[in-house]
Amino acid sequence: MNNAIPALATFGAGCFWGVEAQFRAIPGVLDAAVGYTGGDLDDPSYRQVCSGKTGHAEVVQLQFDPRQVDYATLLEVFFDSHNPTTLNRQGPDVGSQYRSVIFYHDQGQRAQAEVAKRQVDRSGRWPRPVVTAIEVAQTFYRAEEYHQQYLAKNGLGHCRL
8 A cells, every 4th residue: 555655746837936835735745845947957056047047947946745636636737837838037027047947857847837828828828829838857956945835934835916
């Protein structure tokens, strides 16, 4: 019998603070950590990622119990949490580190991500095409501790300007 080893999901949807808070509120999400992935610099700092020169995206990596929340639901939250039609931009945040990206951990996640992206694109919700990238998960580098649960630590409900 499987002792419910948590599954992983990794999403980039702009500034990671607000995205982390949204995912933490979902029953079945056991943990959410903000960090960096998708680039070519080992163990980057926030300052390095913000330079736009590392190739990394700001991401949230989730540990979730698939018996309580399925990956399709996490994909819905991901697409609802940002504008997936703006290339390398979310609101005032501009640069490849803010790109819309799904990092899949297995072929099942990849297939579900592709289906979800097509559905969102065809839904008519957005006037422009969805530009979300779907890439294989790479090494996740946990962000500095002050970024973890940043909104909660600072008494903020969201990070919108």
